[in-house]
Amino acid sequence: MASAVLQMFDHPTQAARWLCLAGALLTERGFAADPPKADFSRDIQPIFIKRCYECHGPDKQKSDLRLDRKADAFRGGKSGKPVFVPGKSAESHIIERVTSPDPDEVMPNKGEPLTVEQIALLRAWIDQGAVWPDEKKHWAFIKPVRPEVPAVKNKLWPRNEIDHFIAARLEQEKLSPRRRRTAPR
Numbered sequence: 001m002a003s004a005v006l007q008m009f010d011h012p013t014q015a016a017r018w019l020c021l022a023g024a025l026l027t028e029r030g031f032a033a034d035p036p037k038a039d040f041s042r043d044i045q046p047i048f049i050k051r052c053y054e055c056h057g058p059d060k061q062k063s064d065l066r067l068d069r070k071a072d073a074f075r076g077g078k079s080g081k082p083v084f085v086p087g088k089s090a091e092s093h094i095i096e097r098v099t100s101p102d103p104d105e106v107m108p109n110k111g112e113p114l115t116v117e118q119i120a121l122l123r124a125w126i127d128q129g130a131v132w133p134d135e136k137k138h139w140a141f142i143k144p145v146r147p148e149v150p151a152v153k154n155k156l157w158p159r160n161e162i163d164h165f166i167a168a169r170l171e172q173e174k175l176s177p178r179r180r181r182t183a184p185r
């Protein structure tokens with residue numbers, strides 16, 4: 001059989017080259033796959049919500065660890081071990097805990113352990129810098145500032161300050177306001 005295959009090539013080294021190429025393609029496709037590109041909101045937060053918030057979320061903070069808020073998550077828990085070391089998953093306590101073979105140590109400490117894919121995503125996310133986008137402030141906590149009333153070309157149409165904003169936008173869009181109707185008497 002092997003000799004039949006070899007006969008397909010006019011020289012054994014050519015066959016060897018083909019085998020190498022096939023092998024390289026295989027490793028690239030499947031075996032030595034690059035680590036996944038991990039995005040916090042898409043890949044990491046859903047794991048925390050589903051498997052960790054129950055004990056490290058808004059209601060409970062076991063070992064003083066909260067994983068629902070960036071600053072608290074990076075501050076870590078009671079042990080003082082850094083949960084995430086950006087760029088270094090091997091030094092990040094979270095990886096130690098989600099991969100621990102010790103049933104008293106492994107996290108989550110209830111239910112199934114994380115899947116291989118979830119752990120790979122966590123590792124990749126930390127190695128890629130542990131980028132956790134800043135939470136947007138709720139509007140209620142943003143101090144209102146009075147904006148400047150914009151200058152407009154059409155000085156006749158606006159009757160009050162709010163009209164100036166509308167007129168400015170209309171001018172930006174190169175639209176002109178409708179003629180005002182006179183109020184019915």
Ligand code: HEC
Binds near residue numbers: 063098
């Ligand atoms: C059912 C509750 C529960 C769930 C769910 C859970 N944990 Fe924990 N976790 C604990 C408790 C209790 C401790 C403190 C005791 C200990 O360290 O084992 C702890 C401690 C930890 C610590 C150590 C904190 C420190 O002091 O440094 C880390 C890290 C951690 N958990 C990560 C996770 C992650 C990540 C998840 C989700 C994948 C998770 N945990 C899910 C209960 C839970």
